[in-house]
Amino acid sequence: MKxxxxxxxxxxxxxxxxxxxxxxxGPWFQVVAALGDPVVVQAxxxxxxxxxxxxxIIILFGLPASYVMARYQFPGKGFLDTVFELPLVLPPAVAxxxxxxxxxxxxxxxxxxxxxxxxxxxxxxxxxxxxxxxxAPIFIKSARNGLQGVDRDxxxxxxxxxxxxxxxxxxxxxxxxxNTLLSGAILAWARALAEFGATIMFAGxxxxxxxxxxxxxxxxxxxxxDLSLAIAVILVLVSFSVLTILKLSAGKGWREL
Amino acid sequence: MLRVNVRKNWGDFKLQVDFNxxxxxxxxxxxxxxxxKSTLLNLIAGVVEPDGGEIEYDGKLLYNEYPKINVPVxxxxxxxxxxxxxxxxxxxxxQNIAYGVKGSAAKAEIKKVMDxxxxxxxxxxxxxxxxGGQQQRVSLARAVMIKPRILLLxxxxxxxxxxxxxxxxxxxxxxKKKFQIPMxxxxxxxxxxxxxxxxxxxxxxGLFLQIGSKxxxxxxxxxxxxxxxxxxxxxxxxxxxxxxxxxxxxxxxxITLKTPLHNCSCGQKVTLGIRPEDIMFVKEDKVVGEQIKxxxxxxxxxxxxxxxxxxxxxxxxxxxxxxxxMLLPNHVIEKYNIDIGRKIRVSLKKSxxxxxxxxxxxxxxxxxxxxx
Numbered sequence: 001m002k003x004x005x006x007x008x009x010x011x012x013x014x015x016x017x018x019x020x021x022x023x024x025x026g027p028w029f030q031v032v033a034a035l036g037d038p039v040v041v042q043a044x045x046x047x048x049x050x051x052x053x054x055x056x057i058i059i060l061f062g063l064p065a066s067y068v069m070a071r072y073q074f075p076g077k078g079f080l081d082t083v084f085e086l087p088l089v090l091p092p093a094v095a096x097x098x099x100x101x102x103x104x105x106x107x108x109x110x111x112x113x114x115x116x117x118x119x120x121x122x123x124x125x126x127x128x129x130x131x132x133x134x135x136a137p138i139f140i141k142s143a144r145n146g147l148q149g150v151d152r153d154x155x156x157x158x159x160x161x162x163x164x165x166x167x168x169x170x171x172x173x174x175x176x177x178x179n180t181l182l183s184g185a186i187l188a189w190a191r192a193l194a195e196f197g198a199t200i201m202f203a204g205x206x207x208x209x210x211x212x213x214x215x216x217x218x219x220x221x222x223x224x225x226d227l228s229l230a231i232a233v234i235l236v237l238v239s240f241s242v243l244t245i246l247k248l249s250a251g252k253g254w255r256e257l
Numbered sequence: 258m259l260r261v262n263v264r265k266n267w268g269d270f271k272l273q274v275d276f277n278x279x280x281x282x283x284x285x286x287x288x289x290x291x292x293x294k295s296t297l298l299n300l301i302a303g304v305v306e307p308d309g310g311e312i313e314y315d316g317k318l319l320y321n322e323y324p325k326i327n328v329p330v331x332x333x334x335x336x337x338x339x340x341x342x343x344x345x346x347x348x349x350x351x352q353n354i355a356y357g358v359k360g361s362a363a364k365a366e367i368k369k370v371m372d373x374x375x376x377x378x379x380x381x382x383x384x385x386x387x388x389g390g391q392q393q394r395v396s397l398a399r400a401v402m403i404k405p406r407i408l409l410l411x412x413x414x415x416x417x418x419x420x421x422x423x424x425x426x427x428x429x430x431x432x433k434k435k436f437q438i439p440m441x442x443x444x445x446x447x448x449x450x451x452x453x454x455x456x457x458x459x460x461x462x463g464l465f466l467q468i469g470s471k472x473x474x475x476x477x478x479x480x481x482x483x484x485x486x487x488x489x490x491x492x493x494x495x496x497x498x499x500x501x502x503x504x505x506x507x508x509x510x511x512i513t514l515k516t517p518l519h520n521c522s523c524g525q526k527v528t529l530g531i532r533p534e535d536i537m538f539v540k541e542d543k544v545v546g547e548q549i550k551x552x553x554x555x556x557x558x559x560x561x562x563x564x565x566x567x568x569x570x571x572x573x574x575x576x577x578x579x580x581x582x583m584l585l586p587n588h589v590i591e592k593y594n595i596d597i598g599r600k601i602r603v604s605l606k607k608s609x610x611x612x613x614x615x616x617x618x619x620x621x622x623x624x625x626x627x628x629x
Binding site for chain 2: 158160167
């Protein structure tokens with residue numbers, strides 16, 4: 001029985017690692033050369049720019065949102081809970097389609113934005129919105145768990161020692177939930193970086209404008225496999241470093257970082 | 258001076274308390290779990306908002322129903338210690354103690370507080386590296402450092418072992434003396450309430466049943482509920498049969514007892530309370546002095562259970578249906594070889610009998626022992 005378990009484990013590991021090995025065995029020279037390709041550079045810039053903006057917005061609105069979910073009781077909380085989790089199970093293509101019909105020229109919100117002169121679909125804003133839509137729930141879920149894990153009595157104690165609610169948050173709540181918040185933010189960022197389906201539906205695939213790295217892989221694959229491999233290498237490296245940072249920072253406090 | 262008069266309802270539970278605390282006084286609140294002690298502290302600290310009433314400290318309102326005033330927790334300067342030490346796990350002991358202090362001028366003060374509490378050597382440790390008793394000392398130091406108007410303590414020592422609990426009680430009295438901080442100490446432990454309190458309040462079901470000096474509360478409970486809480490195990494219901502300048506004669510459970518004077522009339526029903534440790538053992542051959550000769554009875558030991566220092570006996574009065582609980586030091590038990598079946602003489606000293614008032618309101622009193 002034990003050996004059967006080991007065998008299944010080995011099959012899983014083999015399946016997951018073999019593509020990476022294939023990538024390493026690939027035509028390295030051409031891959032390195034392709035890194036200088038303007039399409040790749042542009043896609044990299046688009047990706048970094050859009051994910052950075054997405055992450056900032058996600059934290060700015062997601063942190064208070066998760067605080068509300070972690071601390072307060074109110075009618076409709078269960079419903080809100082589902083709303084925040086829905087994008088996690090929604091296929092990205094569906095998410096992109098929904099964003100398009102909402103913010104498109106004839107959409108219920110897009111109509112008014114068009115009148116005001118804002119055109120969202122097929123812009124960098126759309127890329128960011130698609131990323132936020134799929135990645136924010138990951139951060140909110142994680143941050144909520146982290147904040148819920150902070151003992152209420154510690155916050156009360158801080159208040160009796162003279163801390164305003166704002167000081168309490170910075171001096172007690174944030175440091176004690178730091179690990180979970182950080183890992184939530186990194187996972188959300190990684191998800192935003194990997195975003196493909198919703199982006200292509202809502203923002204299109206315009207090189208230099210809305211073409212992110214995953215979209216560039218898709219486009220390049222049709223004419224130049226080496227180019228798409230080069231982009232893949234970039235993404236694999238990024239994913240690896242993200243995981244490594246996560247593992248290293250886990251268990252380390254706010255101050256050691 | 259603290260003046261508290263607050264109401265709070267939670268479904269069926271109603272809390273209504275009204276009391277004053279003098280400057281520098283340690284008030285202990287004694288009551289069973291769920292009686293509303295912790296809620297009362299939460300109301301005073303400002304963690305929970307009352308439904309009505311007012312809380313005033315030195316003429317300044319901390320809470321008022323109308324016009325509405327509710328000073329937030331962080332502006333009240335009221336220290337709050339719970340059973341859990343609530344130290345910040347991401348800070349060192351030193352950082353915890355300095356937490357509520359603004360500026361760095363407090364170095365000397367911090368050192369003084371740490372010395373009084375005997376925790377100077379822990380400064381650089383993390384809360385997880387020190388013992389429960391030490392954690393509670395750090396928690397006390399941290400609260401003392403903010404120079405609180407009042408220190409609220411919610412069963413702060415009940416999670417500690419006996420040895421540390423006793424030591425910390427001493428330390429607390431030391432703090433009170435050195436820093437002159439008024440304290441409200443909540444506990445369900447009789448000994449603790451008695452040892453620490455300048456005054457004692459007995460609380461049950463959201464109400465103060467009695468508040469007064471500890472001798473008043475422990476010697477002269479106002480009713481049977483209080484009598485039970487303060488350890489009067491023997492509660493007797495009887496009728497006043499005689500009245501004189503020296504006291505009452507009360508007939509209860511087939512015996513007549515001489516009791517101290519109380520405001521009541523002949524024929525009235527009264528309830529009496531006697532602490533087990535106040536019942537005296539009288540040697541067979543002893544010539545009984547004036548002081549105790551009034552209430553001497555012969556009884557048979559029907560149960561015996563030993564503790565580390567004292568032995569609890571259940572007595573059956575000879576030819577009467579009255580049972581009494583008494584407490585004797587182990588050395589007396591050994592010396593006179595007192596065991597089950599043994600016939601002994603006991604004295605219910607007159608001055609130690611509490612007349613709990615007319616028995617009309619006490620519907621639940623059984624004859625003889627209330628609780629065994």
